Amino acid sequence: MYCPFCSYEETKVLESRLLETSMRRRRECLKCKNRFTTYEQAYFQLRVIKKDGREETFDLQKVTRSMEKALGKVDSEVLIPLSQKVYQKILNKKKNHVKSTLIGKFVLNELKKVDKIAYLRFASIHKAIDDPKVLEKEINRLT
Ligand SMILES: [Zn+2]
Structure with missing residues (x-):
């Protein structure tokens, strides 16, 4: 420049x-x-398609913040690699748009590995698990 x-x-x-x-x-x-x-x-022009069909520009910060909310108090050394993993999964789809429900699934996968409570918290906040039976099963597994 x-x-x-x-x-x-x-x-x-x-x-x-x-x-x-x-x-x-x-x-x-x-x-x-x-x-x-x-x-x-690296710059990617990535759009998010929400459940109601509306589109918005993908924002990794937003994903990171939603994961942080689910995890509660968490070090950025833990948080950043998790959101990076989600980002990599999205990028590896090699599409210029991604459904918000798919992002939710990727986030759930990562949260599940590190913190089951955060996983359920995220699932309930974002209604990321559509099937109530699956959600019930996950809760039962914890208790
Ligand atoms: Zn100069």
Whole structure:
């Protein structure tokens, strides 16, 4: 990108840091010597189709927050890999749209592995388990 300070097109990378979902680079403009940070991130144009047929732009933060809500107090070291797994499953469908019910299923799969209570909490908040018999079975399994 152009230097935000002087519009010169060449910068020197001082430092690169690999993050969970992005690459952070510290840059210095070769002309004015000002420094700034850039982030490089994979971009996907992904739409979510909700139960009522409405569409919205996919938002990983939203998925992460809904998982956090179900898990309660949780470290981001636990939470982020879980939502990343869900994201990977969605991306590997290789479609530009995904049904919210499918996202719900992916989330349930991940929650089930780490916390059964969170799994049930998520299922009841989002009505992610349609069949009441399945839900009952899951509750019985816990008690
Ligand atoms: Zn510059």
